[in-house]
Amino acid sequence: LANVLTIFRRELAGYFATPIAYVFLIIFALLTGLFTFYVGNLYERGVADLLPFFNYLPWLLLVLVPAISMRLWSEERRAGTIELLMTLPVSTGAAVTGKWLAGVVFVAVALACTLPMWWTVNYLGQPDNGIIAVSYLGALVLAGVYLAIGGCMSALTSNQVIALCWLLPRVSCSSLQEHPSCWTDFARCCRRPLSRPSRHYLRSHTMRV
Amino acid sequence: VTRGVVDLPAVIWAASMIAFWLFATSVMVEMKKGA
Numbered sequence A: 001l002a003n004v005l006t007i008f009r010r011e012l013a014g015y016f017a018t019p020i021a022y023v024f025l026i027i028f029a030l031l032t033g034l035f036t037f038y039v040g041n042l043y044e045r046g047v048a049d050l051l052p053f054f055n056y057l058p059w060l061l062l063v064l065v066p067a068i069s070m071r072l073w074s075e076e077r078r079a080g081t082i083e084l085l086m087t088l089p090v091s092t093g094a095a096v097t098g099k100w101l102a103g104v105v106f107v108a109v110a111l112a113c114t115l116p117m118w119w120t121v122n123y124l125g126q127p128d129n130g131i132i133a134v135s136y137l138g139a140l141v142l143a144g145v146y147l148a149i150g151g152c153m154s155a156l157t158s159n160q161v162i163a164l165c166w167l168l169p170r171v172s173c174s175s176l177q178e179h180p181s182c183w184t185d186f187a188r189c190c191r192r193p194l195s196r197p198s199r200h201y202l203r204s205h206t207m208r209v
Numbered sequence B: 001v002t003r004g005v006v007d008l009p010a011v012i013w014a015a016s017m018i019a020f021w022l023f024a025t026s027v028m029v030e031m032k033k034g035a
Helices: A002-015 A019-039 A051-069 A074-079 A082-087 A092-112 A115-124 A129-156 A160-172 A186-191 A196-206 B008-034
Strands: none
Touching (some): A019 A051, A019 A115, A051 A092, A074 A082, A082 B008
């Protein structure tokens, strides 16, 4: 566990060592706001919930997660630090887990940038906060699955662009072939064969007691 | 206000997916290390 934490800290520090991470977080926050308020018509719907945000989030994660995961291993190989990493007294499993955890935390930070929207709907009305909280959790788990797939694709090649090309068809699976309206039609979603991460994500954010 | 429900089969499925792909990554890195 100590080794995992060491790799985790190193990788997380690597993310925030360059301004690219901050730029990326800002772009992600702006895009989620754009999709929620303008494309998703949050105000016009007249309902205080974050359904438009969670409808478009899987599509945004399709952009965000490959950008994070494609550098996990290919960057190490390109920079030549993979040899150094492999000669450290750290098992491969610990290195893989640490890198994946750092990616998950980075996505969590990106999702945290969207929390003002949660505050906004609470200001506008009385949303179901339990469902919103579980939806955030579901989104993080979905991002975790995408990151795990992306990490494997990144390990395949030293070229980040090729890693991205490998990754995109795998994370999108069949979900990109579906019409976007299926995200909002839950009954149809249950019947249609969406990609499994997306389908489970949808189930997690629509179920209620 | 309702409480969000954790869909257990979905969580188990996601955890197994993550475990599988992390294991595959480990195998891939080991193979590249040996090459």
